Amino acid sequence: MANVHERTHYWLNALEPTARDAVASRVQMLLFPPGIEIYAQDDSVDGVYIVLDGLVKERAWSAEEGTLQFLRLTGPGKVLGAGELFSEPVQTMSALTLRDTRLGWLEQPDLQEILTDHPSVLLWLMQQFSAQLGELRAALVETVYVESAARLTRKLVEVAEHFGERTAKGLVIDVDLSRDEWAALVGMAPETVSRILHGLERRGWIALEGRRIRLIEEEKLRS
Amino acid sequence: MGQKRVAIQTERPKGPTICGVEGCAGCSWIFTGLSAEGQQELRRFMRSVEYGADEAIFHEGTPAFGFFIICNGKAKLIKQGPGGKRQILKIVGPGELLGEENLFDGGTHSASARTLEPTTAKFFKREEFLDLLKRYPTVALQLAEKVARELQGFQAKLIETAYESCRARLARLLLVMTEKYGTGEPGGEIQARISRTDLAEMAGISTETAIRTLGEFEERGLIALRRRKISILDRAGLEELAAPLPVETIENLL
Numbered sequence: 001m002a003n004v005h006e007r008t009h010y011w012l013n014a015l016e017p018t019a020r021d022a023v024a025s026r027v028q029m030l031l032f033p034p035g036i037e038i039y040a041q042d043d044s045v046d047g048v049y050i051v052l053d054g055l056v057k058e059r060a061w062s063a064e065e066g067t068l069q070f071l072r073l074t075g076p077g078k079v080l081g082a083g084e085l086f087s088e089p090v091q092t093m094s095a096l097t098l099r100d101t102r103l104g105w106l107e108q109p110d111l112q113e114i115l116t117d118h119p120s121v122l123l124w125l126m127q128q129f130s131a132q133l134g135e136l137r138a139a140l141v142e143t144v145y146v147e148s149a150a151r152l153t154r155k156l157v158e159v160a161e162h163f164g165e166r167t168a169k170g171l172v173i174d175v176d177l178s179r180d181e182w183a184a185l186v187g188m189a190p191e192t193v194s195r196i197l198h199g200l201e202r203r204g205w206i207a208l209e210g211r212r213i214r215l216i217e218e219e220k221l222r223s
Numbered sequence: 224m225g226q227k228r229v230a231i232q233t234e235r236p237k238g239p240t241i242c243g244v245e246g247c248a249g250c251s252w253i254f255t256g257l258s259a260e261g262q263q264e265l266r267r268f269m270r271s272v273e274y275g276a277d278e279a280i281f282h283e284g285t286p287a288f289g290f291f292i293i294c295n296g297k298a299k300l301i302k303q304g305p306g307g308k309r310q311i312l313k314i315v316g317p318g319e320l321l322g323e324e325n326l327f328d329g330g331t332h333s334a335s336a337r338t339l340e341p342t343t344a345k346f347f348k349r350e351e352f353l354d355l356l357k358r359y360p361t362v363a364l365q366l367a368e369k370v371a372r373e374l375q376g377f378q379a380k381l382i383e384t385a386y387e388s389c390r391a392r393l394a395r396l397l398l399v400m401t402e403k404y405g406t407g408e409p410g411g412e413i414q415a416r417i418s419r420t421d422l423a424e425m426a427g428i429s430t431e432t433a434i435r436t437l438g439e440f441e442e443r444g445l446i447a448l449r450r451r452k453i454s455i456l457d458r459a460g461l462e463e464l465a466a467p468l469p470v471e472t473i474e475n476l477l
Binding site: 082083087123140 | 302305306308310312325333356357358364366367368370372373374375377378381382384385386427
């Protein structure tokens with residue numbers, strides 16, 4: 001039990017002691033290597049997954065053309081699939097591990113019981129929704145008013161800061177994302193992403209090393 | 224390619240009348256199932272506030288002390304963009320909530336709210352409402368569903384903004400607005416005084432583009448313009464223009 005408490009400390013600490021015990025007694029620990037699909041878009045919702053360690057990409061494709069439209073990177077302390085639990089019978093996005101990832105899984109019937117008995121867990125989930133809503137609204141305003149190159153540059157710095165690795169040669173984003181996926185992450189066409197990335201490389205601000213991106217001129221990218 | 228259709232989900236029936244005023248059409252569906260005792264409790268700590276037209280209710284970045292339920296009138300939720308530009312996130316009318324998304328982070332308002340017309344609202348303090356939610360899980364679960372749906376609505380709007388043309392976005396916005404604020408009759412006006420700038424800031428396009436596109440819609444016989452009022456004349460024609468992205472729940476977008 002101590003191990004579960006330790007692994008879930010990101011969010012268990014925010015809960016009242018009785019709620020914490022109820023969650024710790026029901027949460028199941030799952031460990032996935034990179035490249036494993038946790039669930040697919042349109043799968044039925046079976047509970048919520050709390051990311052404890054690692055990194056997950058959530059992706060949504062359009063129903064009509066099957067094109068990738070939306071991508072979100074989700075790291076430790078965040079939940080997967082919680083919104084759908086309240087509003088949809090199926091997952092609206094797929095979730096795939098990008099690194100060794102440890103998840104705490106609360107199966108739907110257990111979660112429902114916990115939410116009814118311990119409202120503080122529900123309020124914690126709502127806090128997550130509010131944060132996600134804030135991020136989406138900020139992204140919406142950026143998409144409308146900030147030009148593509150500035151938007152992609154900001155996203156590079158943000159991803160590098162959250163999920164990158166500091167090396168002697170600069171901050172490296174070693175996250176397995178294709179150009180199409182970078183495009184879905186920032187909401188622009190893949191051709192635009194390629195053009196901007198190559199432009200930044202020609203200036204010597206970044207180095208494109210396969211799917212790895214190394215930030216060379218961090219200050220310039222931030223300005 | 225198949226015919227483009229715009230699916231518009233109908234609004235949910237309103238919940239109980241929290242204020243207790245006779246003739247009130249009721250509050251948001253999140254209060255459906257709240258016992259008479261719970262309603263009484265809410266009524267005890269609500270405070271009435273009145274605003275004139277185009278008056279600030281709260282400002283982005285200021286501390287969020289609670290949330291509002293609109294009784295009469297309409298208000299817009301606005302997020303600041305770079306260089307003083309603004310994006311209208313949604314418009315809320317009678318029975319709907321305003322500022323509820325900042326109840327849980329205990330921080331600051333993530334957007335500003337301003338009235339579109341003279342508006343009466345009830346204000347509920349954050350601590351008292353959160354305490355009530357703990358005792359009435361049905362309302363808490365329904366509020367969770369509302370915020371979760373709003374999340375999906377904004378995700379859809381983000382995709383729309385990134386990939387759809389100005390024309391498609393404006394056509395979809397008009398369809399959603401007529402569904403929510405229309406008279407229900409063919410050719411009826413949208414019952415909301417929305418300026419061209421407001422429309423542009425809702426659709427995420429420039430005012431000039433909004434004016435030009437509305438003129439084009441009018442020339443094509445899709446809409447009729449009369450000062451700040453817009454009537455939809457050819458709904459099918461607008462649906463054809465709106466790209467095949469589904470229009471999410473009305474309350475999420477407006």
